[in-house]
Amino acid sequence: MFDRENWGEIFDTIRKNKLRTALTGFAVFWGIFMLIFLLGAGNGLKHGVDHSFRDDAVNSIWIWGGLTAKPYKGMQPGRYIRLENEDLDHLRRTIPKLEHYTGRFNMWGGNANIVYRKKYANFSIRGVHPGHTYLENTTMQEGRYINTIDLQQFRKVAVIGRKVQEELFEGKDPLNEWVTVNGIAFQVVGTYTDSGGEREESYVYLPITTTQRIFGGSNELDQIMFTVGDADVAESQAIAEQVRRTLAARHVFDPKDDNAIWVRNTIEDYVKIMQITGGISLFIWVIGIGTIIAGVVGVSNIMLIVVKERTREIGIRKALGATPWAVVSQTLMESIFITAVAGYFGLVLGVGLLEWLAGVIGEQEMFRDPTVDIGIAIQATIVLVIAGALAGYIPARRAARIRPIEALRDE
Numbered sequence: 001m002f003d004r005e006n007w008g009e010i011f012d013t014i015r016k017n018k019l020r021t022a023l024t025g026f027a028v029f030w031g032i033f034m035l036i037f038l039l040g041a042g043n044g045l046k047h048g049v050d051h052s053f054r055d056d057a058v059n060s061i062w063i064w065g066g067l068t069a070k071p072y073k074g075m076q077p078g079r080y081i082r083l084e085n086e087d088l089d090h091l092r093r094t095i096p097k098l099e100h101y102t103g104r105f106n107m108w109g110g111n112a113n114i115v116y117r118k119k120y121a122n123f124s125i126r127g128v129h130p131g132h133t134y135l136e137n138t139t140m141q142e143g144r145y146i147n148t149i150d151l152q153q154f155r156k157v158a159v160i161g162r163k164v165q166e167e168l169f170e171g172k173d174p175l176n177e178w179v180t181v182n183g184i185a186f187q188v189v190g191t192y193t194d195s196g197g198e199r200e201e202s203y204v205y206l207p208i209t210t211t212q213r214i215f216g217g218s219n220e221l222d223q224i225m226f227t228v229g230d231a232d233v234a235e236s237q238a239i240a241e242q243v244r245r246t247l248a249a250r251h252v253f254d255p256k257d258d259n260a261i262w263v264r265n266t267i268e269d270y271v272k273i274m275q276i277t278g279g280i281s282l283f284i285w286v287i288g289i290g291t292i293i294a295g296v297v298g299v300s301n302i303m304l305i306v307v308k309e310r311t312r313e314i315g316i317r318k319a320l321g322a323t324p325w326a327v328v329s330q331t332l333m334e335s336i337f338i339t340a341v342a343g344y345f346g347l348v349l350g351v352g353l354l355e356w357l358a359g360v361i362g363e364q365e366m367f368r369d370p371t372v373d374i375g376i377a378i379q380a381t382i383v384l385v386i387a388g389a390l391a392g393y394i395p396a397r398r399a400a401r402i403r404p405i406e407a408l409r410d411e
Contacts, residue, residue, distance in 0.1 A: 014338075024302045025342035027295035032343045032380060035288030036350030036372055042284045044358075044370030046277045057100075057135050059231065061240055062264040063224040063247070069259040073252060081251050081260050083221040085212075091224065094246060095239060100131035101226035105211045114204060115180045116168040123164050125181060125204050127211025135225045136194065143175050143190030150207040157210075158186040161201035162193050181206070184214055228267070236267040296387045299339055300394060336389055343384035347377060 014021045065081040088103050105127035112125040126132075133145045141162070150157055158179060165174050174188045186206065194200035212219060228239055240263045248255040354370050361370075 014334075020302060021338060024299055025338050027298040028292070028339050028342040028384070029295075029346040029349075031288070031292035031295040032346035032384060033350045034291050035285075035380065036347060036377070037353060038284040038288050039281075039376065040350070040354035040357075040370040040372045042277070042281050043372065044361075044368060045280065047368040047370075049273050049277055056266060057137060057227050058266050058270050059229065059236070060135055060225055060227045060266045061236070061243060062266070063243060064222070064262040066259050066262050068253045068257055070254045070257045072254040072257070075252055079253070081247070081253060083224055083247075083261075085219040085221065087247060087250060088221065088224050090250065091226070091243065091246065095226070095228075095242065097228045097231050097235070097239065099227045099229050100134035101224075102129035102132035102135055103208055103221040104128060104132070104223040104225070105208055105216055105220070106222045107211070107215055112204070113182055114164070114168065116174075116177065119168050119170075121164075121167050123161075123202055123204050125206060125211065125215070127206050127208035127215075129208055131226075132205070133192075134227060136196075136200065138192045138194050138200075141191045141193055142173075143188070145190055145192070146205060146207050151209045154210045154213055155207055156184065156186045157189045157207065159190040159192055159205040160188055161203050162191065163198050163202040164204055165191050179204075182215070231267065233267055233271050236265050240265045240268075292384070292387065295342075296339065296390070299335055300390075304394070332389055332393065336385060339387060340381075340385055343381065347381060351377065 063083065065083045068075070068077050068079045068081065071077055083103075085103065088101065092098055092101060107125035107127075112123060114121055114123050128146060129151065130146050130148055132138075133140075138145070143159070145159055146157070149155070158181070160168075160174060160179075168174070168179065169177070174191060177188050178185050179188060180186070181204065192201070192205075228236055231239065243263055244261065245255050247261055248257075251260070253260040351372060354372065358370055
């Protein structure tokens with residue numbers, strides 16, 4: 001295999017047929033390049049989806065009030081269903097798998113003026129329960145989160161996001177400092193980061209009881225959220241249906257009215273998205289492998305043409321004592337060489353393009369880290385070498401079966 005004379009003949013053949021060799025190699029190059037690039041793009045999409053779900057608890061149920069669309073028990077459509085503290089308390093008592101929970105009372109950026117000394121900014125306020133940190137997967141940097149005593153005593157304490165800290169405090173330690181929210185003083189007891197990025201790090205969290213008393217004047221909730229432990233898809237769907245029936249009975253609306261309340265089942269959403277990304281990955285593999293096979297078939301066809309063109313030469317070599325294996329090995333080596341070199345360049349260029357793309361795009365919400373696992377790259381290289389051998393096998397067998405006397409008669 002490493003005979004210098006054989007390699008010299010192979011390179012001499014390639015030099016004499018540069019265009020044909022280039023076109024043959026390009027088919028393989030394009031196949032492996034597209035496979036690597038498409039796999040990387042598919043991984044980028046999958047990583048983006050994983051990251052978007054990692055921002056919130058995957059095993060959770062989210063509930064919003066809506067507008068009724070159907071008449072029910074004498075009630076006209078168009079009623080706004082307002083969630084209340086009692087709804088959350090009732091769900092806590094009646095849903096056995098409910099673990100961490102929170103209500104939300106929101107004050108959006110335009111309505112919340114945050115001031116620290118001479119600095120001020122508009123940030124959104126969320127009144128929450130202690131369980132909110134599990135629902136949003138927030139990570140405490142310093143201090144603590146909202147706790148039960150804060151709720152019971154209606155404490156004026158705040159937990160601020162990284163973005164809020166940077167804009168108001170500019171490097172100063174915010175713990176135990178006082179900020180005013182729409183003119184009301186709150187003590188900062190903690191700072192947090194969130195995998196959701198700057199958007200999720202631009203909130204100020206307050207005890208929900210304090211927020212409702214000072215800014216709401218009622219027991220209304222904008223959202224109810226809770227986790228359901230290790231529930232599977234079927235169990236989570238049953239829980240979501242139980243939530244709808246329970247709230248329908250409490251607020252008197254048709255349980256089949258999907259507009260009355262909005263219920264999001266993150267377990268169901270996650271499974272559906274994973275099925276879609278799995279289908280996309282399978283489609284990418286089919287396209288990529290199909291392209292490689294087309295390239296390998298092209299190599300095989302070209303090698304058949306090469307054998308036909310060199311019939312007389314092969315006959316002379318066999319007449320001079322060349323063994324069938326010597327003829328087979330040279331054809332196989334030429335096929336493997338073209339496939340391996342073209343595949344290597346396709347592999348390198350594909351990985352390089354993905355690295356460049358990752359740097360340019362950065363960390364988008366739905367497309368992140370479009371890379372290919374090194375193990376996949378190595379496997380692709382091995383498959384290419386095997387494919388190159390298979391591509392040259394049929395032409396090599398044909399060359400080995402040429403009879404010297406017939407070859408010498410070939411014109």
